[in-house]
Structures are given as structure tokens and as C-alpha cells.
Amino acid sequence: NAGVTQTPKFRVLKTGQSMTLLCAQDMNHEYMYWYRQDPGMGLRLIHYSVGEGTTAKGEVPDGYNVSRLKKQNFLLGLESAAPSQTSVYFCASSSRDRGPAFGYTFGSGTRLTVV
Amino acid sequence: QQQVKQSPQSLIVQKGGISIINCAYENTAFDYFPWYQQFPGKGPALLIAIRPDVSEKKEGRFTISFNKSAKQFSLHIMDSQPGDSATYFCAANTGRRALTFGSGTRLQVQP
Numbered sequence: 001n002a003g004v005t006q007t008p009k010f011r012v013l014k015t016g017q018s019m020t021l022l023c024a025q026d027m028n029h030e031y032m033y034w035y036r037q038d039p040g041m042g043l044r045l046i047h048y049s050v051g052e053g054t055t056a057k058g059e060v061p062d063g064y065n066v067s068r069l070k071k072q073n074f075l076l077g078l079e080s081a082a083p084s085q086t087s088v089y090f091c092a093s094s095s096r097d098r099g100p101a102f103g104y105t106f107g108s109g110t111r112l113t114v115v
Numbered sequence: 116q117q118q119v120k121q122s123p124q125s126l127i128v129q130k131g132g133i134s135i136i137n138c139a140y141e142n143t144a145f146d147y148f149p150w151y152q153q154f155p156g157k158g159p160a161l162l163i164a165i166r167p168d169v170s171e172k173k174e175g176r177f178t179i180s181f182n183k184s185a186k187q188f189s190l191h192i193m194d195s196q197p198g199d200s201a202t203y204f205c206a207a208n209t210g211r212r213a214l215t216f217g218s219g220t221r222l223q224v225q226p
Contacts, residue, residue: 043216
């Protein structure tokens with residue numbers, strides 16, 4: 001019962017470097033999301049996916065790309081990291097069924113520092 | 116443009132007291148209003164949620180009050196305990212859209 005697993009948990013990048021954050025869920029959820037959390041700004045949606053092979057932009061998509069080649073995985077890429085991308089990144093998933101138990105399951109986060 | 120505004124940013128309550136966190140929304144199409152609780156180093160976890168057809172929902176010491184006409188909803192934590200110390204986020208969405216979160220409230224319950 002792993003739920004949502006994010007790797008890595010911590011990473012330090014130099015400006016201009018690239019990296020990929022991996023999110024994996026084992027709950028057979030259709031929807032997956034990437035949020036970033038910054039002090040005083042709550043959780044802001046970067047990109048999301050409503051199914052395998054589909055992605056869409058959220059509130060703050062610039063500088064990020066995503067892919068969902070398999071239903072259980074959602075990848076977030078930074079092509080050329082900038083200090084403004086220093087943040088804690090959270091992946092979440094949810095079922096398409098919005099029944100009484102509907103809610104997001106979040107991973108434990110990736111703390112990224114860009115120097 | 117912040118569609119869900121949350122206040123206060125931080126809150127200190129004595130053990131046994133009542134913690135109250137408020138949120139206001141703009142989009143009248145929102146039809147689902149959850150609250151999430153986040154402990155340091157962890158991801159947020161669903162605490163309690165309400166839909167606009169009811170004015171109040173209670174689960175143990177946690178209660179959501181919902182005022183549709185004022186477009187406001189609030190979280191009340193009764194008999195607050197040190198273990199409730201965490202960051203709380205309100206959120207809202209409609210249909211199959213992604214949740215929009217408030218800015219968060221850091222709650223400290225002093226023993």
C-alpha cells in the first residue's frame with residue numbers, strides 16, 4: 001500500500017541543469033497532478049493529467065514539461081533549471097469517481113534547490 | 116489571481132481552545148470544498164470535505180461551516196491539541212477540474 005511515491009526526495013541543481021522528477025502511484029487512479037509549494041503561496045498547480053497519454057497546463061506551467069506514458073507514472077521535467085524553481089514539489093493522484101471518499105492522495109514531496 | 120483566499124496565515128491557540136480558519140472563494144461554479152492537513156516533511160492529507168448542499172459537516176473535533184451566499188467556508192477545530200499543530204489548506208474545485216488551494220494556515224497549539 002505505497003500510495004504515491006516521489007523520487008528523488010531531495011536534489012540540488014545548478015542553474016541551467018536539467019532533471020526529471022518521477023511520480024508513481026499504485027491505486028489505479030486516472031488523474032495525476034504536479035503542484036509546487038512555496039511559503040505563503042500554498043500549492044500551485046503546474047501540470048496535470050486526466051489519463052494515460054494526456055497532459056494539460058495548470059496555473060504555473062512555464063519552465064516545466066510533463067509526460068504520462070503509463071497510467072501509474074507522471075514525470076515532471078525541468079529543461080533548464082532556474083533559481084525561481086527552488087521549491088517543494090508534490091505529486092498527487094485522484095480517482096475519476098467523485099464519490100463520498102473523493103480526495104487527493106499526495107506523495108511526500110521533492111525538495112529542489114537551484115543554485 | 117487567487118480564487119481561494121485563506122486566513123489567517125498563522126494561528127496560535129492554547130490547548131483545549133477552538134481553532135478557526137477561514138476561506139473565501141470567487142468561482143460560484145465550485146462544488147467541492149475540502150480541507151487538507153500537512154505535517155512537516157509530509158504531503159497534505161485529506162481531513163474533511165463538504166459540498167454546497169449542506170451548511171455544516173462534523174467529523175470528530177473537526178467541523179466545516181459553509182455559507183454559500185457569502186461564498187465563505189471555515190474549519191473549526193474544537194478542543195485543539197498539540198498534535199493538531201500543522202499547516203491547513205482549504206481548497207475548491209468543480210467537476211473534474213484540479214483543486215485550487217488556499218495559501219495555507221500554520222497552526223500551533225501550545226500545551
